[in-house]
Amino acid sequence: MKMKNLEKYRTGGTRGKMKLAIPVPRTPNSRAYRYSPNEAAEPRHFLIGNRVAEIEPTEAQLLRMKQPPGTKKTVCPYSGVIDDDDAFIHPEDIKAARATVEHAAVEDVRSAFREMFSDLGRKHKGITFKAGPSRSKPKPRFRRKDLMRELVCDHCGRDYGVYAISLFCPDCGAPNLALHFAREVELVSAQVDLAEALDNELEELAYRLLGNAHEDVLTAFEATLKVAYRHGVSQRHEDTAPVKPVGNDFQNVARGRKRYVFxxxxxxxxxxxxxxxxxxxxxxxxxxxxxxxxxxxxxxxxLAGNAKIGETVALVGEDIRAFAIVAQKVVAVIDEWLVSLMPPPLLASIPEEQAQVQEPSPAADTPMMVGDLGVLPSRVGLWFAKHDPNGLPGSLGDDTAFRAAFSDVPHRDLDDALAKLEADGYVTLYRMLGPELPRINLTSELFAEFDPVALGTDPAMDAVELIHKVLPANQSVSVEELHKETGWGLRRFNPAISYVLGYIGDGHISRGGSFDYPARSFAVTAEERVALRLFQQQVRS
Structure with missing residues (x-):
């Protein structure tokens, strides 16, 4: 039996026992979820992206690294634990991989049965077989969210995301605590700028903004000292006496100093x-x-000397900036101290020829790619998504504009790109004799995959919203009325409703009489409601 869909993920093995590699879902900013194998490294969850900066590490920076950048190991940014990349696979990505393989296998079996019975009708006289409409279920989609704290390691250029504060770069393992706090100083300075730009009649609001900025400096400073201290405690020998809870010791210089003197x-x-x-x-x-x-x-x-009891304490922007800079100086010292807790310097433990970045940085003008399609298929798919007027599956129609947009691409390369899109289910092609390009039909899968990049809308997430409106219905759902309820344009609505219809049986869909939508109306059975709820859970997870 041909396993066309599973073959896309095959990296080895035999047809009967394939070795598969499933691409992990990515966030809108192309980062992948990672999960620390160290159970004590709360919150464990972080993101890792590409190397985005052209950085040639200095000898001093190499001395701060746990491993060469691009090594097939990951560093837990919260605890510094190093393990193979596979040990950091996120549990949600394991679920996603299983769902992806299941979908591919089911589609392969469906195609095999259809082909088998079609052959039966051709090979045996007197037996008539007419295949009914065959419609694939949509590929499973998995939402991945970026985190608020996004950083680029100033040692190796790795882009990554963490919750609040972390200690190390997940690629090279260099301490990044100072990098974190530099971002805090930047944000505080921006808050002060906002307050200082307000008119005099908004003095109370300005004072409140300055107060928030001042509080943020101390909050970030205390949290940073606390995180680093706890990491130091975790590196002690097991037989060392336990330490007292930290409490608010780092809101006081004397008590904070005493903690680190330990x-x-x-x-x-x-x-x-x-x-x-x-x-x-x-x-x-x-x-x-x-x-x-x-x-x-x-x-x-x-303590202040010139302050009077009972008056309101003054908040001046320059004082807040000075506070942040002094705090940053302390954090820089702690950042260097973290290096002393690490194993012997990287530079001394690897050959000189390896003491450099192993993974080339992408150029600033690297063409955008969608998934693992490749540059040209991605470019073609994005063009289709950007220029389609209504988001309906079907014929591209007049392809004059398409040909003009890709007039710089050799005919054979463009033909191969279309074939790649067809192999992945984004288009169907109808070839004719002669050298011309095939006729092109766009599928709903194309919009589901390319719209988030091309238009900034996500048909899968929009489908979740439509399902929320559809599930309570006790009767047939009018697609036109559902569209009016959303307030979306046709181009956004149609890919989303096509996604929903992928979970509805053909016998429950009325398709005639509508040119603006993929269907006129549909009804939902109990089994289909279960499938729709499962889809909601997958996308929201």
Whole structure:
């Protein structure tokens, strides 16, 4: 039996026992989910993307790395644990791979049965077989979301995403704590800029914005010191006595210093007397703002010198920036301290010829690719998605504009690109005698795959919204009325409703009499409601 769909994922083995490789779903910014094998490395979930920056590591940077960039191992950004890439496969990606293989296998079996019975009618006289309409179910789709904290490692150029704070680059393993805090300083500075740009009549709002910026400095500073300290504790020998809970020790310089002295290290030692005063004063100022509504108390008045009890503490943008810069200086020292907790320097443990980036960085003008299609098939598919007027599966029609858009591409290369799109189910081709390109029919799969990149809309996610509206219906659903309810344009609506119809049996769909939509109306059975709910769960996970 031919396994055309499964063959797309085959990387080895035999036809009877294939070795498959399933591409993992990607976020809108082309990052893949990863999950730390270290159960103690909460939150474990992170994202890893491509190398996006052209960086030639210096010798000093190589000394800070756990492994050469591009190594087939991943570093947990939260704990520094190193393991094979496969150990970091996300549980949701395992589910996605199983669903993808199941869909491909079912489609192969469906095609095989159809072909088998068609042959039966041809080979045996007196036996008539007429195949009914054959319609594939949509490929499973899996939503992947980017995280808010997105970074590019300043040692190897790896793009990645984490929750809040992490310690290491997941590619080269270099400490990235200072990189994180630099982003915090950047955001705080932007907040201060916003407050300072407000008119005088919005003074109260400006004060509130400055207060938030000031609080963010201390919050980020405390969290950073706490995360690094806990990592240091985790690196001790097992027989070392347990430490007391941290509490709010890092909201106080003296107590914070005492915590790190436990490791024989003082992160505040590099500060001058004036810088230390800035840090202590602003930490206390945060307590006044947060716990005393900004009213100066005796403790703050004693520390500040020129402050008067009962007055509102002043918040000046430059003071907040200075606070952030001093805090950043402390974090930079801790970032260097993290290197001392690592194994022997990378530079001393690998041959000189390997002490460089192993994976070439993509050029800034690298053409966009969708999935693993390749450059030209991706370009063709994106053109179809961008220029289709209504999102309906069917004939491309007049292909003059298409030919003109790809006049720079050799005929054979363009023909091969179309064949690749057909092999992956995005188009169907009707070939004729002669050198001309085949007639092209677009499928609903093309819109489902290419619209998120071409138009910024996601038919799978839109289908989830339509299903939410469809499931409560007790009678036939009018496609036109459903469209009106969404308020979407036809180009967005049709790929989404086509996705929904992929889960509805042909006998439950009325297709006649509608030129604007893929169907006029449809009804949903109990079995189909179950399938639609399962699809919702897959996409939302």
């Amino acid at each position: 490791f024989g290290f003082d992160p505040f030692a590099s500060l001058s007397a004036s810088e230390l005063k800035i840090l202590e004063l602003n930490i206390q100022k945060r307590h006044v703002i947060g716990h005393n509504l900004g009213v100066i108390d005796e403790k703050f008045a004693d």
